[in-house]
Amino acid sequence: EDQVTQSPEALRLQEGESSSLNCSYTVSGLRGLFWYRQDPGKGPEFLFTLYSAGEEKEKERLKATLTKKESFLHITAPKPEDSATYLCAVQAEGSSNTGKLIFGQGTTLQVKP
């Protein structure tokens, strides 16, 4: 069964304290891995998509990496405005997976000033 597990569930950081969020996945064939950010009361906001092992993407203080079994979202020198829930999702190969993302439970990040 295709599955996504994120850790930790919650993370508290001081402003400027870098860290990483983990996303482990099990899929029959990976079509793509996606990172989203979700603020309270809002829908998920797209951050990155990764398609093959070794791929990396960066945006401001965020960097996403991908291996054959997991993805990391590295946050460098975070600011309070980076506080949110970060969601990882995968899309698997096959006609039965069109339009379907499988999500992890998310990591809730709190950055204190």
Added chain:
Amino acid sequence: KAGVTQTPRYLIKTRGQQVTLSCSPISGHRSVSWYQQTPGQGLQFLFEYFSETQRNKGNFPGRFSGRQFSNSRSEMNVSTLELGDSALYLCASSLGQWNIQYFGAGTRLSVL
């Protein structure tokens, strides 16, 4: 350009009633997917529509249904509401069935 628009933003219904939620995708997007988000289960896939046809369906009872119109707008319907249907319902649109999905703000449904 305008994002994904979901209406209404909030709904309160009682058990046994039915509800219809609406989603207007980003202009030019032809695929619409629906998800249910709850604190316990997270985001779960409901179904996906592409070119007015349901192409994929998640593991939800038949009380959950949807449709897509020729302008790619989509609606989902839940009949005979149960307390457990209380959730945030999210719609996402994409250019095609394998492209990046962009989400709306969701409809918060409370069933009393």
